[in-house]
Amino acid sequence: MGVLGLGLLAGCDTRGQLSYKYGKDLSNKIMGRTFKLKNTDGETMTLSSFRGMMPMVFFGFTQCPAVCPTTLARAAKIKKLMGADGDRLQVIFITLDPERDTPEILDAYMKAFDPTFVALYGTLEETQATAKEFDVFYEKVPAGDTYTISHTATSYVYDSNGGLRLGLSTALSAEQCTEDLLTVMEVC
Amino acid sequence: MRPVLNHIKHAVLGLSLLGLAAQASAQTTVDDAWVRATVPSQSASGAFMTLTADSDSKLLSVASPVAKDVQIHEMTMKNDVMSMGPVKSVDLPAGKAVTFDPNGYHVMLMGLTGQLKEGESVPLTLTVENAKGEQQTLEVKAPVRALTSMQGHDHSKMH
Numbered sequence: 416m417g418v419l420g421l422g423l424l425a426g427c428d429t430r431g432q433l434s435y436k437y438g439k440d441l442s443n444k445i446m447g448r449t450f451k452l453k454n455t456d457g458e459t460m461t462l463s464s465f466r467g468m469m470p471m472v473f474f475g476f477t478q479c480p481a482v483c484p485t486t487l488a489r490a491a492k493i494k495k496l497m498g499a500d501g502d503r504l505q506v507i508f509i510t511l512d513p514e515r516d517t518p519e520i521l522d523a524y525m526k527a528f529d530p531t532f533v534a535l536y537g538t539l540e541e542t543q544a545t546a547k548e549f550d551v552f553y554e555k556v557p558a559g560d561t562y563t564i565s566h567t568a569t570s571y572v573y574d575s576n577g578g579l580r581l582g583l584s585t586a587l588s589a590e591q592c593t594e595d596l597l598t599v600m601e602v603c
Numbered sequence: 604m605r606p607v608l609n610h611i612k613h614a615v616l617g618l619s620l621l622g623l624a625a626q627a628s629a630q631t632t633v634d635d636a637w638v639r640a641t642v643p644s645q646s647a648s649g650a651f652m653t654l655t656a657d658s659d660s661k662l663l664s665v666a667s668p669v670a671k672d673v674q675i676h677e678m679t680m681k682n683d684v685m686s687m688g689p690v691k692s693v694d695l696p697a698g699k700a701v702t703f704d705p706n707g708y709h710v711m712l713m714g715l716t717g718q719l720k721e722g723e724s725v726p727l728t729l730t731v732e733n734a735k736g737e738q739q740t741l742e743v744k745a746p747v748r749a750l751t752s753m754q755g756h757d758h759s760k761m762h
Contacts, residue, residue, distance in 0.1 A: 478713075480639060480649025481678050481705035484686045488753045515646065523642035528748045556688045557673045561647075561713055565686040584683045 418545055433598055437591040438572070439527050439582040446571065446579050447472060452535035454508065455522040460535055462577050468505035469600060471583075472571040477524045482568045487528045491571070491594065492589035494529060500600055503575065506532040511553045511566050513542055564571035565588040574599055631638045631731045633654040636745035637708065637753060638725045643718050650710035650727060651744055653702050656695035659734045663692050666728045671714030673727075677709060695731065 417458075418537065433440065447462050454460050475483035487508065489568065494501040508525060510516040515535045516524075521534035537545060546553055553566035572581040580599045583592050626658040647670075665673045668712060691745035693708055695701050703709050710727070711747045712719075719725065 421743060427744070477645055478647035479685075479687075480647070480676075481687075481713060482680075484639060486751055488751045491751065496677070504631070517644065520642060520644050524645070527640075527642060551685050555687075558674055558676070558689050558711065559713065561672070563676065563687045563689070563711070565684065567683060568680070568685045569683045582683075585680065585685070586632055586683075589687050 417496065425502075433580065433602060435581060436596045437583075437587050438595040441571065441579050441582045444550075444579055446549045447545075447573070448577075449549070450509075450538040450541075450548055451480060452516075452541060452545060453533055455518040455525070460533070462573065465505050465507070465573075466509050467503075467575050469503050469575055469596070470505045470507050470573045471596075472507045472509060472549070472573070473507050473568075474511050474546065474549070474566055475564075475568070475575065476510055477516050477520055479564070483571065484528075486523075486568060486570065486585055487532070487591045489592065490532070491529045493593050494531075495594065496589055496593040497600075500597065502590070503600065504596065508532060508534045509542075509545060510534060510536045511542060511546065511551075511564055513537060513539060513600060538598070572599060574602060618651065622633045623723075630658055630733060631660060631729075631739065632667060633698075633741055633743045634718055636727065636743045637748045637752075638712065638719060639714065639743045640721045640747050640750045641719045644748065645718070646715050647711060648715065649705070650712060650717055650725065651703050651705065652743070653700050653711075654693075654695055654729075654731075655698065655700045656731065656733070657697060658693040659697050660731050662701075663730045663732050663738070665710045667725060669716055669719065669725050670712035671716070674711045674713065676711045677704070678709065687699040689748055692732075698705070701710060719747045721747050721749050723744065 441494045451461050461511040494504050525532040525534045551567040568585045570583040574580050606761045632655050633729045634653040638646045638650045641648045646751045668672050674689055680684045693750045724746050727745055
């Protein structure tokens with residue numbers, strides 16, 4: 416547990432120097448500082464709306480049949496695996512498909528996974544700006560007379576002071592993610 | 604939960620075998636078909652299954668009364684970017700189980716006519732063509748599983 420010990424010594428103000436077993440250290444990146452989107456109650460939310468919590472941000476769309484529901488199901492499992500610490504994990508789903516993902520659909524979709532999960536949406540321009548800020552790639556792929564969306568599937572984790580910490584790939588299991596999330600939590 | 608799922612699996616198998624019996628040239632089996640549940644107003648979902656053909660064949664198309672448009676899609680992951688798009692057909696090499704799961708190929712049900720609820724079942728009609736150009740149709744009743752179903756996710760670590 417030397418890593419955890421170091422983390423405690425480093426304290427909240429120190430960026431970086433945390434050693435993750437599975438995720439990617441993103442503490443030298445600046446992402447998600449300026450986004451401003453709406454939650455499904457119509458309230459404007461920014462990263463600082465979640466101060467005190469450990470936000471885990473993920474981009475997707477509800478018509479996605481594979482990676483989006485599996486990533487959200489993984490997030491729900493992580494929250495359970497974290498036990499009492501899971502109460503501080505704030506899962507945030509940002510839709511890349513605001514044209515089809517209405518607040519009603521987003522609200523029902525989140526609640527199916529965990530009632531505490533938050534979905535955020537914006538206009539097409541706001542969505543584009545937010546994705547750019549996170550360096551998230553996405554593009555519409557024509558499919559018949561409709562479309563599907565290819566997109567970056569990484570989950571981005573912040574500490575409770577709003578400092579970006581960790582990127583979790585979809586290839587990681589809930590158990591692996593939990594281990595790294597608890598490392599972040601040891602610091603803040 | 605387990606016995607119920609097994610029961611459903613057997614029911615699906617039984618139905619696909621019935622499909623086989625009805626088709627003299629039928630040579631493909633469908634196992635463990637399921638469809639992901641949706642929330643109200645959600646207009647698309649995915650269907651998953653394992654197909655095994657006993658001679659080199661191709662899955663050409665899938666149809667279902669619950670969706671206006673059914674397409675076969677392939678999902679690929681590269682640098683944690685998920686790419687998705689329609690494919691014309693999927694090769695089913697002789698004797699090889701080809702998995703349609705959340706990590707690869709899947710059947711997209713688009714333009715859903717209503718909400719898909721856990722516990723219901725969805726009829727799917729699969730059209731498969733063998734190397735001689737003979738087509739067969741397979742009728743499958745796929746149970747609807749929870750939106751939160753993680754089946755397939757754990758396979759990703761094996762790649």
